[in-house]
Amino acid sequence: MTQENVRVLVVDDELGMREGCRKILEPEGYIVESAEDGQAGLELFQRRGDFAIALVDLNMPRMGGMKLIGRLRELDEDVVIFVITAYAAIETAVEATRRGAYGYIPKPFTPDELLLPVRNGIERRALAIEAKRLREERERRLLEVAFERTKASTIISCMTDGVLVINRDKQIVLRNNGMMRILPSCATLSLSSPLSALECPELEKLIEEVLSTDTGPVIASREVALDRCVYMVNASPVLEPNGDVMGAVAVLRDITALKKLDVAKSMFISMVAHEVKNPLAAVENYLTVILKGYVDGEPEKQRDMLERSMVRLNTLRTMVSELINLTAIETGNFTVKRSVLGLTQVVTEALDACRERAEGKKQELSFSCANGAEDVQILADRDSLFIVCTNLIDNAIKYTPEGGAIRVQVAQNGAFLKLSVEDNGIGMSDEESEHVFEEFFRVKNRQTVKEPGTGLGLSLVKRLVEMHDGAISLRSTPGAGSTFTLSLPIAARMGM
Amino acid sequence: MNAHPTRIVAIDDDVDALECIGYVLRNAGYETHCFATATEALAAMAQTPPDVVITDLMMETLDSGFGFARRLREDERFAKVPIIVVTAAASQRGFDFTPRDEHDLAAMKVDAVFAKPVAPDELLATIRRLLGAARPDTTSGGPAR
Numbered sequence: 001m002t003q004e005n006v007r008v009l010v011v012d013d014e015l016g017m018r019e020g021c022r023k024i025l026e027p028e029g030y031i032v033e034s035a036e037d038g039q040a041g042l043e044l045f046q047r048r049g050d051f052a053i054a055l056v057d058l059n060m061p062r063m064g065g066m067k068l069i070g071r072l073r074e075l076d077e078d079v080v081i082f083v084i085t086a087y088a089a090i091e092t093a094v095e096a097t098r099r100g101a102y103g104y105i106p107k108p109f110t111p112d113e114l115l116l117p118v119r120n121g122i123e124r125r126a127l128a129i130e131a132k133r134l135r136e137e138r139e140r141r142l143l144e145v146a147f148e149r150t151k152a153s154t155i156i157s158c159m160t161d162g163v164l165v166i167n168r169d170k171q172i173v174l175r176n177n178g179m180m181r182i183l184p185s186c187a188t189l190s191l192s193s194p195l196s197a198l199e200c201p202e203l204e205k206l207i208e209e210v211l212s213t214d215t216g217p218v219i220a221s222r223e224v225a226l227d228r229c230v231y232m233v234n235a236s237p238v239l240e241p242n243g244d245v246m247g248a249v250a251v252l253r254d255i256t257a258l259k260k261l262d263v264a265k266s267m268f269i270s271m272v273a274h275e276v277k278n279p280l281a282a283v284e285n286y287l288t289v290i291l292k293g294y295v296d297g298e299p300e301k302q303r304d305m306l307e308r309s310m311v312r313l314n315t316l317r318t319m320v321s322e323l324i325n326l327t328a329i330e331t332g333n334f335t336v337k338r339s340v341l342g343l344t345q346v347v348t349e350a351l352d353a354c355r356e357r358a359e360g361k362k363q364e365l366s367f368s369c370a371n372g373a374e375d376v377q378i379l380a381d382r383d384s385l386f387i388v389c390t391n392l393i394d395n396a397i398k399y400t401p402e403g404g405a406i407r408v409q410v411a412q413n414g415a416f417l418k419l420s421v422e423d424n425g426i427g428m429s430d431e432e433s434e435h436v437f438e439e440f441f442r443v444k445n446r447q448t449v450k451e452p453g454t455g456l457g458l459s460l461v462k463r464l465v466e467m468h469d470g471a472i473s474l475r476s477t478p479g480a481g482s483t484f485t486l487s488l489p490i491a492a493r494m495g496m
Numbered sequence: 497m498n499a500h501p502t503r504i505v506a507i508d509d510d511v512d513a514l515e516c517i518g519y520v521l522r523n524a525g526y527e528t529h530c531f532a533t534a535t536e537a538l539a540a541m542a543q544t545p546p547d548v549v550i551t552d553l554m555m556e557t558l559d560s561g562f563g564f565a566r567r568l569r570e571d572e573r574f575a576k577v578p579i580i581v582v583t584a585a586a587s588q589r590g591f592d593f594t595p596r597d598e599h600d601l602a603a604m605k606v607d608a609v610f611a612k613p614v615a616p617d618e619l620l621a622t623i624r625r626l627l628g629a630a631r632p633d634t635t636s637g638g639p640a641r
Contacts, residue, residue, distance in 0.1 A: 274584060277584045277612070278510055278513075278584050278612075279512075280613075281510075281513065281584055281612035281613040282510055282512035282513050282516070282613070283512075284613040285512065285513060285516040285517075285612075285613040285614075286512065286516055288613065288615065288616060289516055289519060289520060289616055292616060292617065294519065294520055294523050294616060295519070295523075301519070305515075305516075305519075308512050308515065309512075312512060
């Protein structure tokens with residue numbers, strides 16, 4: 001078997017020895033390089049470095065073989081070094097081995113006397129390298145395992161959810177920081193304390209269900225209220241490889257915010273139901289009274305009742321479309337088609353749509369535009385803006401008595417265009433103003449009771465304004481009137 | 497014997513519900529006073545005590561109809577006045593005020609509870625029944641039809 005690419009360094013001051021070795025080794029496939037003394041050998045080794053075998057004479061000028069062996073060993077712990085010398089003696093062999101030589105080849109030698117130890121040396125080197133590789137790999141794995149362990153425990157300790165692990169004897173074996181935050185009693189207890197020491201019966205009951213052997217391994221989930229917070233507790237068994245239950249792990253997740261949202265949603269649905277039922281009941285009331293003949297012979301009254309029914313139905317229809325819009329905004333399904341437009345045009349259209357109602361109440365409905373503001377453009381959805389404007393103007397008409405005045409103004413205010421709708425109507429208290437943008441909030445008093453309203457208009461206005469990166473504010477004085485002011489960002493000029 | 501015609505106070509914050517009840521009651525020959533809030537009604541009742549009070553439940557605050565009823569019961573001037581509650585909240589989730597039996601009604605301190613919209617015939621029949629029980633000698637102000 002020939003050796004491919006195995007490099008052998010021969011260091012000997014006798015040319016005959018160097019050439020002899022080359023003649024024996026090269027036919028076997030070895031790549032042989034040689035040096036005539038220790039110093040040259042060391043330099044060659046340092047330059048090339050990848051010698052598998054070094055054959056070193058002991059007695060050489062400049063640097064002797066003994067010293068060279070030590071230096072080579074320092075440079076490469078895997079190189080297999082053989083001493084070749086005519087001065088064979090036990091002492092020198094021991095000294096050479098101590099310094100790192102692997103074997104000893106006495107001069108003179110036959111080709112086989114050289115080839116055999118060299119082959120053995122190469123095998124030994126391969127084994128040593130493999131052993132070293134395995135050792136390194138094992139160390140790396142150990143490091144990885146240690147790292148994974150730290151990682152896992154770091155993750156468990158840093159997670160916001162509470163983690164509690166219980167053994168079969170219902171003793172606490174692990175509780176993370178989250179758990180200690182949720183149940184402060186957990187932090188003061190030492191590990192292996194009984195579960196009951198937590199004094200949390202709900203949690204205890206849940207874990208007992210999981211540990212119970214009658215039912216087999218189960219996963220138990222329940223909402224548990226602890227100290228004004230609500231937690232979703234998921235408890236599952238910790239199983240041994242054979243399937244036996246060795247304990248339980250409970251994970252507690254704070255769902256307080258979700259529960260609040262849930263309650264708010266239920267409240268909202270309940271309010272919607274109530275707000276829908278009221279106008280329906282009113283219409284049904286009127287129709288029943290008419291159909292049962294209570295108003296027979298009073299055609300004027302009948303007509304009045306039918307007209308009132310119509311008003312209630314109209315309000316109901318408006319409310320349903322406002323609800324659809326609000327829901328669409330909330331779920332991100334409300335389509336806005338933004339275009340660069342003049343606010344004054346939309347305001348003029350809204351005023352036209354509302355004028356008849358204002359005239360019906362003999363109110364003065366005026367519009368003014370501060371110099372230059374009519375040419376200022378905003379980036380907005382025309383339909384949304386129309387809903388906003390008509391809602392504000394309609395509100396002013398509704399809550400201003402007959403003969404009152406409503407002033408609509410547009411003006412520029414820095415990077416914003418301002419729209420204000422001012423009335424001298426009934427106004428409202430600070431407390432009422434605070435809630436006026438909330439869904440279904442309506443000011444209820446003797447003056448507002450006859451006005452149909454959905455209680456959704458202003459919440460829709462606020463949402464729409466916010467969708468346009470604008471803001472809406474209100475100033476109101478009871479008995480003196482209200483002013484709603486709307487700010488919308490001015491569109492960047494074209495080409496900028 | 498009462499000298500005045502039977503007087504009814506109706507309270508509802510829904511202007512149309514109030515209009516309808518008011519119309520039916522007046523049409524039936526009762527002297528009817530309508531109010532949008534319990535506060536206004538109380539002020540008027542201090543001047544002219546009613547024979548029957550009909551009140552909505554969802555006024556101003558959620559339970560103000562019952563709060564109002566309790567106030568009347570605690571006031572010796574109105575302690576015996578029959579109270580009829582008319583509410584849209586009767587069947588709403590979480591707000592089920594529908595009495596299950598007489599005991600419930602007594603706990604609510606009211607005499608009858610109706611869900612909106614109330615059928616005029618039933619309302620009138622209940623008023624007659626309550627007036628009959630409270631004042632068996634009443635003859636004045638009976639229904640016109």
